[in-house]
Amino acid sequence: MTITSTLKSRKPWDAKDKKYQLQQLLVHVGTPILAVLVVAKTGIRGGSGLFFTWLGLHLVTGALLAKFGRRKYSIANSTIEILLAASLIVFITAAMSVLAPVFTKGTAAFSSNLLFQDASTTEPGAELITGGILHAIIGTTIIVLLASVISIPIGILAALYVTEVRGRLTPYVRFFVQAMSGVPSIVAGLFVYAALIVSGVLNFSGLSGAIALSILMLPTVARTAEEVLLLVPDDLRSAALALGATQRKVIRMVVLPSAGAGLVTSSILGIARVTGETAPLLLTAFGSTQINTNPFTDPMAALPIYIFTQMLLGTDNDVARAWFACMVLMMMVGLLFGTARLLVNRRNLK
Amino acid sequence: MTSSLDLEPKPAVIHIVRTRGDRIFRGILIVGGLISFLVLAGIFGYLAQSAAPILKAFGFQFFTDSSWYVGDGLLPSEGSMDPPIFGILPMLWGSVLIAIISVGIALPLGVGIALSIVYLIPKRAVFGLTVFIDLIAAIPSIIFGLWGFFVLIPHGVLWSAWLNEKLAFIPIFNVEFPAFEQSPFMAGLVLAIMITPIVAVVSRQIFSLVPPELINAAQALGGSRWTIIRDVVLPFSKGGIVGGAMLGIGRALGETVAVFFVLQLFFDEVNWYRILESSGGSVASLIIAKFGEASPLEVSALFAAGLALFVVTLLANAAAAVLVNSSKGKK
Numbered sequence: 001m002t003i004t005s006t007l008k009s010r011k012p013w014d015a016k017d018k019k020y021q022l023q024q025l026l027v028h029v030g031t032p033i034l035a036v037l038v039v040a041k042t043g044i045r046g047g048s049g050l051f052f053t054w055l056g057l058h059l060v061t062g063a064l065l066a067k068f069g070r071r072k073y074s075i076a077n078s079t080i081e082i083l084l085a086a087s088l089i090v091f092i093t094a095a096m097s098v099l100a101p102v103f104t105k106g107t108a109a110f111s112s113n114l115l116f117q118d119a120s121t122t123e124p125g126a127e128l129i130t131g132g133i134l135h136a137i138i139g140t141t142i143i144v145l146l147a148s149v150i151s152i153p154i155g156i157l158a159a160l161y162v163t164e165v166r167g168r169l170t171p172y173v174r175f176f177v178q179a180m181s182g183v184p185s186i187v188a189g190l191f192v193y194a195a196l197i198v199s200g201v202l203n204f205s206g207l208s209g210a211i212a213l214s215i216l217m218l219p220t221v222a223r224t225a226e227e228v229l230l231l232v233p234d235d236l237r238s239a240a241l242a243l244g245a246t247q248r249k250v251i252r253m254v255v256l257p258s259a260g261a262g263l264v265t266s267s268i269l270g271i272a273r274v275t276g277e278t279a280p281l282l283l284t285a286f287g288s289t290q291i292n293t294n295p296f297t298d299p300m301a302a303l304p305i306y307i308f309t310q311m312l313l314g315t316d317n318d319v320a321r322a323w324f325a326c327m328v329l330m331m332m333v334g335l336l337f338g339t340a341r342l343l344v345n346r347r348n349l350k
Numbered sequence: 351m352t353s354s355l356d357l358e359p360k361p362a363v364i365h366i367v368r369t370r371g372d373r374i375f376r377g378i379l380i381v382g383g384l385i386s387f388l389v390l391a392g393i394f395g396y397l398a399q400s401a402a403p404i405l406k407a408f409g410f411q412f413f414t415d416s417s418w419y420v421g422d423g424l425l426p427s428e429g430s431m432d433p434p435i436f437g438i439l440p441m442l443w444g445s446v447l448i449a450i451i452s453v454g455i456a457l458p459l460g461v462g463i464a465l466s467i468v469y470l471i472p473k474r475a476v477f478g479l480t481v482f483i484d485l486i487a488a489i490p491s492i493i494f495g496l497w498g499f500f501v502l503i504p505h506g507v508l509w510s511a512w513l514n515e516k517l518a519f520i521p522i523f524n525v526e527f528p529a530f531e532q533s534p535f536m537a538g539l540v541l542a543i544m545i546t547p548i549v550a551v552v553s554r555q556i557f558s559l560v561p562p563e564l565i566n567a568a569q570a571l572g573g574s575r576w577t578i579i580r581d582v583v584l585p586f587s588k589g590g591i592v593g594g595a596m597l598g599i600g601r602a603l604g605e606t607v608a609v610f611f612v613l614q615l616f617f618d619e620v621n622w623y624r625i626l627e628s629s630g631g632s633v634a635s636l637i638i639a640k641f642g643e644a645s646p647l648e649v650s651a652l653f654a655a656g657l658a659l660f661v662v663t664l665l666a667n668a669a670a671a672v673l674v675n676s677s678k679g680k681k
Binding site: 046048076080083087095097101153156157161169172173176177178184188194198219246247272277282307319 | 501
């Protein structure tokens with residue numbers, strides 16, 4: 001004989017409560033639809049109108065669900081969940097509105113000469129079928145490569161000091177690297193201008209630009225490299241030291257190889273950080289309309305400077321070229337960034 | 351009795367004999383570690399040296415006057431008939447104002463995003479969202495400048511007009527004349543989108559350090575999402591969140607080209623609070639706006655402005671570093 005209970009548990013731990021799921025679906029899918037209908041009927045204008053209508057409605061329906069739904073919880077709880085969702089929506093919408101025109105207006109301006117010519121013969125406002133941004137692409141590449149050559153070794157040395165030497169200065173080094181990461185880009189440009197260009201050591205040139213960028217790049221490389229090096233287990237270091245290795249050999253043969261992919265990632269992140277910098281280059285590389293492959297003498301073009309000057313010219317065609325350059329720049333940054341991400345993932349899988 | 355004590359093992363003392371190569375190697379590392387300090391000192395030194403003529407001539411008034419008058423480019427001491435007057439108070443306050451606006455928007459937004467990542471959205475979506483946020487943080491500032499000028503301002507003018515019409519009784523939404531295009535509000539909005547990822551990333555790091563046993567305990571006591579966030583997560587991570595906001599302020603103060611396109615600089619009067627009006631200031635933007643055709647004395651004034659910017663951002667970042675680090679260390 002079995003006892004059948006007339007009391008049925010509501011099973012609050014059971015996520016697959018059909019009725020509750022239905023109520024949730026009704027509120028969280030129904031409210032946005034309702035908001036769209038309300039906006040269509042009442043003639044509230046624009047995306048922001050729709051957003052605030054939805055937010056208001058959803059706060060009310062969410063509160064109703066909390067109060068009268070199958071599972072009761074506080075209205076404050078439903079309110080905070082909806083506000084969190086709203087913050088995500090606002091950010092993603094804004095971010096997409098930044099990315100979308102880069103690619104729509106960039107592709108709209110595309111013509112093949114833009115990639116394969118320089119701007120030396122392009123008059124302001126000239127048609128899109130003349131001139132191009134090749135000089136700026138070459139300039140950016142040279143400047144950024146030079147900046148990497150300067151700042152990646154120093155950045156990794158700074159990180160090694162913090163993780164390997166662990167001397168009395170360690171907290172200060174870490175602090176100064178952090179403080180350096182907050183140096184405004186324009187100040188880095190001013191510094192190089194004052195220290196190297198005014199004093200006559202260098203001209204407006206690719207090298208001056210690279211030095212300015214390396215000031216901005218160094219802290220990024222140092223901080224991410226430090227994080228990577230801290231992941232190397234101390235056991236490995238101890239084992240190598242116990243086998244009689246000198247510290248130099250420990251670092252060269254144990255620490256650096258095991259942190260290799262991570263260090264590449266930190267370098268790439270540093271490069272991605274400075275590829276789009278504009279202000280310091282305006283004060284140092286200065287910009288040019290011709291292809292210049294010599295970073296030591298004359299002013300050199302770069303994509304950000306090119307975009308800046310095209311914006312100042314301001315005619316429709318110039319601005320269209322600026323958007324195209326923005327797209328190329330964004331693709332370069334995205335490519336670097338994606339590579340860094342892939343490397344991180346591969347390392348985590350290993 | 352004491353003999354048993356003598357038998358207690360003592361820790362052996364190991365003397366490390368460093369080879370010459372090792373000592374040289376450590377020396378190189380020390381130099382690498384100290385370069386950041388040298389660079390910072392160098393920046394301060396060179397900027398101060400280049401700014402000296404202006405700071406000597408104008409003294410502290412350079413930071414409290416409201417004027418950018420070039421005159422004949424000579425100092426009174428050099429026998430000038432039409433002496434220049436430089437004072438960057440409108441720029442300094444303008445930088446602070448747009449930083450306040452942007453952090454006022456980015457702080458709730460960034461913390462909201464971080465909280466949704468940790469507590470709201472499904473685990474499968476977390477990876478995609480964090481990559482997206484990192485990518486937005488990597489967008490070059492010049493692209494934000496174009497976005498602000500071509501995409502945001504047309505919308506922002508409508509929002510400004512609406513705010514001005516409905517809420518003009520609040521002083522900050524008042525304007526002297528209705529031109530809303532290149533206002534501190536616009537600059538604040540552009541900067542807000544730029545620094546939201548910073549606030550979000552820092553806050554998320556801090557949230558992930560909240561001890562899970564605290565959260566489990568709160569849940570076992572019947573805490574809801576909201577009460578757990580209010581009573582456990584936020585109190586634990588206060589310091590870190592403030593630190594993230596300070597990092598954002600540092601970034602906002604130093605941002606140059608994005609602000610350049612969306613802010614009308616006005617040198618003769620401080621716009622203290624009318625955030626919707628097309629007149630504002632930004633030290634960084636000032637430098638880029640005036641650098642191209644500046645006379646030698648004006649360049650020196652720009653260096654003085656850069657020095658002020660450097661010191662202010664350094665203080666903001668130092669405060670941020672201390673707050674974030676102490677918050678991380680609490681674990």
